[in-house]
Amino acid sequence: MPDTLAIDPEQLSRWLHGVAKGDAGAFRSLYDATSPKLFGYVLRILGKRELAEEALQDGFFAVWHGAPGYQRQLAAPMTWMTTIVRNKALDRLRSQVRDADLDGPIFDPEIMQAMEDPHATPIDALLVSRDARALTVCMATLEGLHRQAVGLAFFHDLSHSEVAQQLAVPIGTVKTWIRRSLERLKTCLSKGDRA
Template sequence: MTQDLDHPEQLRRLVAAVALGDRAAFRRLYDATSAKLFGFALRILRKDELAEEALQDAFVSIWHAAAGYQPHLAAPQTWMTTIVRNKALDILRRQDDTVELDAQQFDTDLLLAMQDPAAGPHDRVQMRDEARALAYCMGVLEGRQRQAIGMAYLHDLSHSEVAAQLSLPIGTVKTWIRRGLEKLKTCLSKREPA
């Protein structure tokens, strides 16, 4: 049964049910994805207890953010892996404020984390292509705009929290995020196969 749940369409259905507050669907989503996501967090953090913390934080965010999940932007596994990655990086930042983000390494880590021996070749290609498209389109954004979007959507910060952390007016942050999301949507739609 877990193998069926690894299929992106099944995961999309579970995320949609979680968005409606379905606790059983949340449990099934957790059971189907937590082992792979834990492994990904462990690769970043290198300690079981820190990876468990990142996974727990990520699933709290998944529960709260499921209603905002946009399937046309990323496959469910890609979306959840990105949340885990950001929670893991948050933990690293708390330990050492000098952590630098490496977009190339993120792309590589994301692709490695999504490798699933049970996934068919078509699923792997689709996940790899979606991850690359998202990484490419995020890379096209201006640095501060990319940072604001990442903080708001991947770190679950409010616009006012993003503004405070970046020492910017909230109106500027809202404009950057809105325009950045428009650019992402345009970029991703151009990269979709015809």
């Protein structure tokens, strides 16, 4: 496995130039030199090896097709490729959120915007995505109506009485559901009781 920290950006640029011309050998060299580092990066974002492998594959597919449009004056080669695989990882993360059966969009628009911020540093994106993923997984452990009550109260900023109206249940029930759900979320998040 090559030491990606020692890779000369000039060499990466030459390989990318070759990839832009359809040179499979240049693509193989580029892949071999950069994939370990990029895989580690997307694995930290997604937390699951199979998802990270898929995101990396999607990323390199995009590198192969996007190489003709690469502009060295705008970004260093590794920065450009890191941005591509980061976006593919975030696409996978958003897909997980949608597939988690969370009864509609529960995330605050600011969280989603932070996940998609093109100016966010890799560390910013990693922290936001890790927190969002953890919350999503913990929210998925709640029963359907309980999850919906928490989502309406905290992500849609509805009062307990408004949540009770939305769900057509007594306000006391809503308060109980939310209190118990928050306790469960706190335990899940603090103990790392996540799949």
